[in-house]
Amino acid sequence: MSxxxxxxxxxxxxxxxxxxxxxxxxxxxxxxxxxxxxxYYYFDSKKSIGLAVIQENIAEWREELFEGILISSSDPEKDFRDMLKWFYSFHHEQTKYYGCPMGNLIFELSMEDEDFRTVLDAFMTEWINALSAKLVEIPSLKLDNESAKEEARAIISQLQGSILMLKVTQNFSVLAETLARLEQKYTSYDQVILSQS
Incomplete structure (x- = not known):
């Protein structure tokens, strides 16, 4: 590593x-x-380090979640569940719950600096678009593009809210129960995620 x-x-x-x-x-x-x-050879300020951290996080999310899971496939329900499992696995492996890496940055930095806000806003838009495209593919939901975006925003809000609650309570069941409810609502699976906790 350099x-x-x-x-x-x-x-x-x-x-x-x-x-x-x-x-x-x-x-x-x-x-x-x-x-x-x-x-200082690589970074001219703490802000430039912060932006590099944000970009590194986004690259990881893009590779693992947006392109790795939320891509068009023949089984969109499984893809949706895999997104939930991705969140489950990340937090379940921790011994202390620090929250969502991107959610924390959004909460702290969106009002700190316009350059931070712009990059973080673009990230959220990318996530909403990737998730809404997946929701449109689930036949039982019967969503058009605009309705799917509304649902995607609601799902992301529930995920981030439950991770915020996880951070303050240090109780993993808070997140596990939210993931299970989302799984039940948007797929035909039955509490597969909650049963893993």
Whole structure:
């Protein structure tokens, strides 16, 4: 891993656990085992590191969720369930629940700086579009494009809200129950996700 990659990965972890404003350049340097000169060779400010972290998160979501799961297939219900399982697995593997990496950034940074808000808003639009396209493919839902976007926004709101509740309660069942309800509402599966908890 290059020094630049180590800086970004260290910053990602620190910002996820502590927040952007509570993560200092010094914290990042220590975690990455890098010198100030090395950091400023690649990044001209803490903001540029923050933007790199956001872009790294988006790239991961795009690869694993948008393109890896929410792509057109012959089994859209399974794809929807796989999205829910993706959220389940990420949080279930943790011993302490820090929230959603992207949700945390949106909550903290959307009003901090217009450059942050613009990138985060584009991310949310991409997620809504990918999810709504998947919902249109589920025959039993009978959704047109506009209705599917409304449903996608509602689903994302429920997911992010339950992850916020998970963060404050540190009780995994809060998220598991929401995922199970979404699975029951939008697919013919019956509490497969909740039964895994």
């Amino acid at each position: 020094t630049k990659e180590k800086i970004i990965q260290s910053a990602r972890e620190l910002i996820y656990k502590n927040g952007y404003n509570n993560t200092s350049i010094r914290d990042i340097l220590l975690a990455a085992d890098a010198g100030k000169g090395q950091l």
